[in-house]
Amino acid sequence: MRITFNTEYAGINDNLTRVAQRMGMFQEQLSSGRRLNQVDDDPAGAAVAVAEHGVLSAVDRYKGATDSTNARLSVVDSALNDIIAQLTAAKTAAASASGSVGAPQRQAAVDQLQGIKEALVSDLNISYRGTFLFSGTKATTAAYSITSGTVSLYQGNANTASIDVDRAFSIQATFDGQSITKGSDASDVFAEIDTLIAAIQAGDATGISAGIDAIDRAFSRTTQFQTAVGTSLARIGAQNIRLDALKQTATTRLSTVEDANIAEAATGLTAAQTAQRAALAAASTVNQLNLMDFLK
Amino acid sequence: MAGLFESLSAASRALLTQTSGLETVGQNIANVNTPGYTRRTIDLAEVPPAETYSAGGGVTVHAIQSNRDRFAERRLWSEQPLAQQQSATADLLGGVQSVVGLPGSSLDASLSAFFDSFADLAQDPTSGVARQSVVLQGQSLSSAFAQMSTSLIGVQHDADIRVQAAVQDISQLASQIATYNAEFANVGGSDSPQGLVVLDQLRKAVSDLSGIVNINVTEDNSGQLNVSYANGKALVVGVTTFAPTTAATGTNGAANVIAADGTDVTSLLTGGRIAGLINVRDSVIPGYQTQLDTLAYTVVQRVNALHSAGYDLNGAAGGNFFTPIAGAAGSARLMSVSAAIAADYSKIAAAGAASPGDNQNARAIANLSDTPVLAGNTATLAQGWSNLVYQVGIDSQNARQQSDTHTSIVNQINALIDSTSGVSLDEEATTMLKFQHAYTANARFFTVIDSALQTLLGMVQG
Numbered sequence: 001m002r003i004t005f006n007t008e009y010a011g012i013n014d015n016l017t018r019v020a021q022r023m024g025m026f027q028e029q030l031s032s033g034r035r036l037n038q039v040d041d042d043p044a045g046a047a048v049a050v051a052e053h054g055v056l057s058a059v060d061r062y063k064g065a066t067d068s069t070n071a072r073l074s075v076v077d078s079a080l081n082d083i084i085a086q087l088t089a090a091k092t093a094a095a096s097a098s099g100s101v102g103a104p105q106r107q108a109a110v111d112q113l114q115g116i117k118e119a120l121v122s123d124l125n126i127s128y129r130g131t132f133l134f135s136g137t138k139a140t141t142a143a144y145s146i147t148s149g150t151v152s153l154y155q156g157n158a159n160t161a162s163i164d165v166d167r168a169f170s171i172q173a174t175f176d177g178q179s180i181t182k183g184s185d186a187s188d189v190f191a192e193i194d195t196l197i198a199a200i201q202a203g204d205a206t207g208i209s210a211g212i213d214a215i216d217r218a219f220s221r222t223t224q225f226q227t228a229v230g231t232s233l234a235r236i237g238a239q240n241i242r243l244d245a246l247k248q249t250a251t252t253r254l255s256t257v258e259d260a261n262i263a264e265a266a267t268g269l270t271a272a273q274t275a276q277r278a279a280l281a282a283a284s285t286v287n288q289l290n291l292m293d294f295l296k
Numbered sequence: 297m298a299g300l301f302e303s304l305s306a307a308s309r310a311l312l313t314q315t316s317g318l319e320t321v322g323q324n325i326a327n328v329n330t331p332g333y334t335r336r337t338i339d340l341a342e343v344p345p346a347e348t349y350s351a352g353g354g355v356t357v358h359a360i361q362s363n364r365d366r367f368a369e370r371r372l373w374s375e376q377p378l379a380q381q382q383s384a385t386a387d388l389l390g391g392v393q394s395v396v397g398l399p400g401s402s403l404d405a406s407l408s409a410f411f412d413s414f415a416d417l418a419q420d421p422t423s424g425v426a427r428q429s430v431v432l433q434g435q436s437l438s439s440a441f442a443q444m445s446t447s448l449i450g451v452q453h454d455a456d457i458r459v460q461a462a463v464q465d466i467s468q469l470a471s472q473i474a475t476y477n478a479e480f481a482n483v484g485g486s487d488s489p490q491g492l493v494v495l496d497q498l499r500k501a502v503s504d505l506s507g508i509v510n511i512n513v514t515e516d517n518s519g520q521l522n523v524s525y526a527n528g529k530a531l532v533v534g535v536t537t538f539a540p541t542t543a544a545t546g547t548n549g550a551a552n553v554i555a556a557d558g559t560d561v562t563s564l565l566t567g568g569r570i571a572g573l574i575n576v577r578d579s580v581i582p583g584y585q586t587q588l589d590t591l592a593y594t595v596v597q598r599v600n601a602l603h604s605a606g607y608d609l610n611g612a613a614g615g616n617f618f619t620p621i622a623g624a625a626g627s628a629r630l631m632s633v634s635a636a637i638a639a640d641y642s643k644i645a646a647a648g649a650a651s652p653g654d655n656q657n658a659r660a661i662a663n664l665s666d667t668p669v670l671a672g673n674t675a676t677l678a679q680g681w682s683n684l685v686y687q688v689g690i691d692s693q694n695a696r697q698q699s700d701t702h703t704s705i706v707n708q709i710n711a712l713i714d715s716t717s718g719v720s721l722d723e724e725a726t727t728m729l730k731f732q733h734a735y736t737a738n739a740r741f742f743t744v745i746d747s748a749l750q751t752l753l754g755m756v757q758g
Contacts, residue, residue: 006329040688
């Protein structure tokens with residue numbers, strides 16, 4: 001085949017363009033640290049990357065939810081601890097007023113029970129970022145109010161709100177305060193304390209005993225509740241570990257698709273540079289000498 | 297028997313012939329870089345003797361020819377449309393790729409952020425900040441859809457402008473071909489040196505035209521080229537041009553290609569740059585646009601359906617979160633957060649029951665991100681977006697690879713053509729030496745005859 005002036009230059013131009021494209025590709029990978037710089041670099045990889053970014057986004061969302069729920073349940077747990085302490089104190093006060101005790105002792109027990117009632121209301125009206133946690137889904141309404149020592153009826157509702165911490169896995173985040181204070185009893189713990197106070201003031205041993213029993217039931221309901229909350233907190237801890245593992249896996253998979261192999265890119269760039277130098281050297285020798293140079 | 301004067305004439309003719317050879321070499325060297333130029337060679341022929349005992353009348357120029365590989369040229373005309381079609385497609389899809397962006401920083405991120413905002417709201421349904429965030433993310437998502445749709449329309453518009461320019465190029469080249477056909481006939485066809493020049497220009501124009509649109513080329517007895525579209529509709533017949541025009545009769549006023557007889561040939565142009573442009577403009581981008589619209593429409597429909605079933609912060613029934621859209625077409629461009637929600641975030645229906653702390657509806661909307669709601673409830677929204685990303689990527693990659701492949705073939709054919717028609721400086725130098733030495737020898741012969749004549753004339757005078 002005849003090789004002409006233009007054939008040689010077209011070939012040189014074509015080869016230099018190709019090697020420049022390869023250099024450009026490796027330079028872009030090295031400077032950006034990514035092998036996926038546009039979707040046609042690896043269409044299937046881009047589709048995988050969309051999915052993995054979705055996984056990471058979901059993991060971040062669920063991590064945020066677990067953190068928030070954890071903080072919320074910690075507040076609830078702390079309140080339940082105090083309720084248990086208050087109920088224990090109430091039983092002790094009631095027990096101290098039973099039997100043949102004097103009026104001052106009974107009055108001291110009554111005063112203590114009044115204080116416990118207020119403390120319980122305070123515990124049950126605890127809120128997290130403006131949301132009352134024991135009012136069911138009536139998040140903006142306190143569970144109980146107290147006026148001149150009289151506690152209102154339950155102001156929340158029996159509905160509860162849960163927060164998703166994974167697909168098909170949610171944790172209860174607001175609670176029906178009445179299920180602690182009343183449960184299946186005829187009246188709530190505040191009414192029972194009021195009845196107990198009346199029994200103490202009257203020296204009614206049977207009434208005091210019934211009041212202590214009522215407080216015992218409230219105590220039992222609270223500890224059951226706390227167990228459930230503790231279980232939820234434990235599940236959140238396990239979920240956090242699972243989400244961390246999931247994030248790591250997704251990040252690794254994403255990195256495989258998106259990130260440049262720096263060593264490979266650097267080697268490729270060096271090879272492309274060598275090819276470019278060779279192509280340029282070859283180009284400079286083309287037609288450097290031809291027969292015209294020898295004609296005098 | 298020839299006399300000295302006949303020899304002198306023969307020597308003179310030989311000098312002129314060798315000069316023609318040198319002139320041909322000079323023409324070749326001068327046009328070494330001229331596109332479409334075909335190498336000229338000179339055909340020499342001996343002049344027969346005028347009488348019995350004569351060796352001959354020397355040499356003369358029989359013809360000057362251009363070296364042309366017509367078969368390779370036809371291969372080029374059939375291969376160029378494929379290369380240019382894929383190249384135009386790859387160019388435009390490069391623009392689409394920049395619209396689609398990269399995973400994690402494009403529409404997928406906006407979708408995630410939108411549903412995440414509902415998840416945040418579910419954690420704190422009464423929070424004004426969370427509600428405001430939902431409104432902002434809804435607006436941001438709408439804006440992302442609209443921007444993407446508008447950008448796709450922009451690429452379509454760019455393709456449309458290029459189609460119009462390509463039609464103008466076709467008309468111009470068709471007109472040039474007709475003009476060269478006329479000139480070719482006027483100068484006596486390829487038998488004349490002028491005809492060779494016109495032929496170079498004629499075939500160069502046909503070659504350029506074949507890159508823009510796939511054509512059939514026939515050569516009539518006079519050497520004129522007749523050009524028709526691939527479907528047989530005439531474009532140039534002899535000296536007559538049937539130039540195409542454009543009319544804004546396509547979708548959304550896009551320019552359709554109208555043949556000289558008024559027929560719309562847009563869908564019949566299946567090769568060349570213009571076919572690539574039309575395909576991307578009329579099929580590829582509308583396909584992407586449909587996928588994008590379906591995605592946007594599904595988001596609007598699904599979110600609205602859930603939102604309407606919920607209750608707002610005030611316990612009232614929730615309305616539409618997004619402004620309702622009648623159909624999928626154009627949804628991406630039309631998507632917007634309803635004015636009522638944008639004006640008052642308390643109207644966001646986070647609750648599944650009329651209670652401010654209820655978050656069932658916000659959870660349900662947040663969970664839409666993981667719910668199969670597309671393609672007959674078999675694909676999630678992220679998967680729908682992923683399919684679009686993959687489609688754009690694979691289309692662009694295919695176009696780029698095919699463009700590279702066909703360009704490589706075109707380069708090989710060009711090399712083949714060049715091996716016949718191209719100018720080799722070494723070869724020209726050799727030919728130049730050949731004619732130079734022949735000229736020198738003939739000049740020497742001329743001197744000898746001249747000297748012999750001087751001797752003869754001296755004898756007569758003496």
